[in-house]
Amino acid sequence: MDGFQYTFAALRGIQAGREYYVAMCPLRLLPKIFEFDSQDLPPELRAQRVLNKSRIPAITRYIVEHPHDYVFSAITASIDGPVQFKPFEEHGVHRNIGQLIVPLSARFIINDGQHRRAVIEEALREMPDLGDETIAVVFFLDAGLKRSQQIFADLNTHAVRASSSIGILYDFRSPLAYVARRAAAEVPAFKGLTEMERSSIANRSLKLFTLSGIYYATGALLRKEAEDEISPAEEQIAIDYWTALCTVIPEWNERVIRATSSLELRRDYIHFHSVTLHALGIVGADLIATYPRTWREHLTKLRSIDWRRTNPLWEGRAMVGGQLSKARAQIIRTANAIKQVLGLPLSPEELRLEHTSVDATAAFDANHLETAS
Template sequence: MALPFEYVFPAIRGVQAGREYYVSMCPVRLIPKLFSFNDEEIPAELRAQRTLNKVRVPDIAQYILDNSTSYVFSAITVSVNASISFERAGSEDIGLLKVPMDGRFIINDGQHRRAAFEMALKENPDIGDETIAVVFFLDIGLKRSQQMFTDLNRYAARPDPSLNILYDHRDRKAVLSKAVIKGVKVFDKLTDSERSSLPPRSSKLFTLSGIYTATNMLLSNHKDVDLDKQTSIAAQYWNAVSAQMTDWQNVLQKKVAAGELRRDYVHSHAVSLVGLGGAGAALIALYPDDWADRLKPLREINWERANPAWQNSVISGGSVHNNRTSRGFMIAYLKKALGLPLASEEDKLIVS
């Protein structure tokens, strides 16, 4: 009688919700060969996974290639549709997981990582000898696999954009934004680095994500200069702007509560920072030598929420909006206030 052909994985056995599962380490070069995801042509009700988003895969593959000595991935989770066996090796829960070669592996979580490894291996085969953790569950039918997908994603939450920026040491823009904050006193003292939406009683005026976006808007004409130069330009600009913002200084000096200022005014909201960044980029480009002296009109702007200029452009339904239209309006509005020429599209925004 012929012996069955098997895949053999060194594994640790565990129990979750009364069912056995197994954790192993799999060489990266084998990931694309062993593990499949459901054919996207199969109707959703007959699949146990979402279709592959092919736009995401090249980005993940490039992340692997660009960070070959520091990339990090969590385990891939798969269901095994086969009659498996577990051979203990000196310990009740450590041994060899044996899976018949005619069995089928279905990815419940990690199909984009699998596809990205397949793409990255073509450019850098050396990563094939590295390993990634794989969690094996026994497949007990389509309904169970579908439920596994739902449960694995039920409580998944993307980190707050500000927290992502705070912890990101690869993204040049993130590094720049954090350096700029340290060089601008009002930002350094009044920026929340963990949240992109401030609660009413927060003692902070700004968010890291708001400053990140605004600063990179400001430096749109200085993309080719080194990081130190970018940091210097941005810090000088934001310090000059804050000198014109008496309300910001009042919060810094604890004369006014940050929550009251955010409630009644718009000039610390992300949309206004983006407006200041966009207008600043145009100002510095036109007046590279005396741009700071030309910021004084900022003092004359009515930043109160009640200002009719903000209604249906920056404020809608009583809320301050930070979308493409409101940003475009704020940039145009501030450019006009600073005496800068407007593009025809910006003229239309102000008139409307």
């Protein structure tokens, strides 16, 4: 900030025939210059979505807990006011490198990155030293509300969120992600048969499981969340449990897997799908807690289960109307059936779901998902 203006070191570029600028903005300046649209305005009069405040604490914690290796992508903003770009050279290679001069009276509107801005403001309260660090900002010249709304739509309509599996594959902070990757590499039924990039499996794929499915099932098994610490003993329990299942679920046997196509196995059996994998994780947590020394012996009772989709036992549990369902209620119902084979007691919530109709719990799940979204 210089006198009565902001001065940013910036690069000038051209998109769709319009000039835009990329600048480095100190974090301490970010909350001061970037405004939120009034949350009270109707959507048609705003250039952004309403701020979801529930997201802020978790992302703030991410910065505060990883001050030396956090990463933030650029913020996109529009400047409503006269700006001046002063290049270092009028001609030559430096003609698009220079200073972007913006009067203090100009208005900055965030087109993409409002949650990053709110998180940075919160993080600065806890760690003021972060104020001298910078974030990249892409500045467009404001051309009115409609243009700002169109920028928001263009940035978000074509954005593709990375799959859960590849996020887990590349996450080296989460202990749970590490255990899931280790299970995928060591457990006989998972080894070489886990889809590491996508969270769904194509019909012609040779894979049987997804890394995200193993991750969430292992979280249920260990009763851990992404950032929870996992001891070496707990880590080994997870590997041992999934490995033990390979000896009691006939179709998880390496010889059977090699002799049958992946398409047939996933088509005919429910235990190659995330809903049952997650249920097996829930069952494993209760089994190991109940029989910490002899859980392997009790696990052998699973040899009696018919895991085929055609088994009527799975309708209303892993399957609804003949289709697999990953709804929370169906996961718990699937776990209930397996726990009953093992002689494990059901919790009050599990008992309630056993006596609730499938239609009622489907409606509950639908409402839950709508509220969460």
